[in-house]
Amino acid sequence: PADHGNAVGLVLPERRIDSNPQAVLDEEVDATLWQNQPYRIPVIGWMQEMEQLNRPDAKAFYDNYYRPNNAVLIVAGDVEPDAVKAMAERTYGKVARGPDLRPRIRPVEPEQNTRRTVTLTDARVSVPSFSTQWVVPSYHTAKPGEAEALDLL
Numbered sequence: 001p002a003d004h005g006n007a008v009g010l011v012l013p014e015r016r017i018d019s020n021p022q023a024v025l026d027e028e029v030d031a032t033l034w035q036n037q038p039y040r041i042p043v044i045g046w047m048q049e050m051e052q053l054n055r056p057d058a059k060a061f062y063d064n065y066y067r068p069n070n071a072v073l074i075v076a077g078d079v080e081p082d083a084v085k086a087m088a089e090r091t092y093g094k095v096a097r098g099p100d101l102r103p104r105i106r107p108v109e110p111e112q113n114t115r116r117t118v119t120l121t122d123a124r125v126s127v128p129s130f131s132t133q134w135v136v137p138s139y140h141t142a143k144p145g146e147a148e149a150l151d152l153l
Helices: 004-015 021-033 047-052 055-065 081-092 146-151
Strands: none
Touching: 004 047
């Protein structure tokens, strides 16, 4: 396994967004807009989480989630399905299945009935920007016809 210190040293610069005012704004908007959804958390995690990451926790996460029964293989292009299936079985069939996964819990957002605003000021920004976002029904949560109507917008 790679040295933990080296891996964290490579990941931390990817996490640093403070040099990009638009990225800071986007992150703050997501954290403000979403109350329960994972969308409110940056994909790579918050900086303080990365700084506290240790090897045993990272390995436990890897061992728990990086398993064939928690993976999706996406194939695109002009392929023969049987050949792809055979190659996938040869390649990934050797990897042990992980423990059964707990049922996925899909967080539900509370009704969005109040305005939430984010205002950031940065001396490096010469032209102000404005962003408006709404939480809209998804195909999982919408009443029949609601989500389809949004496809037309």
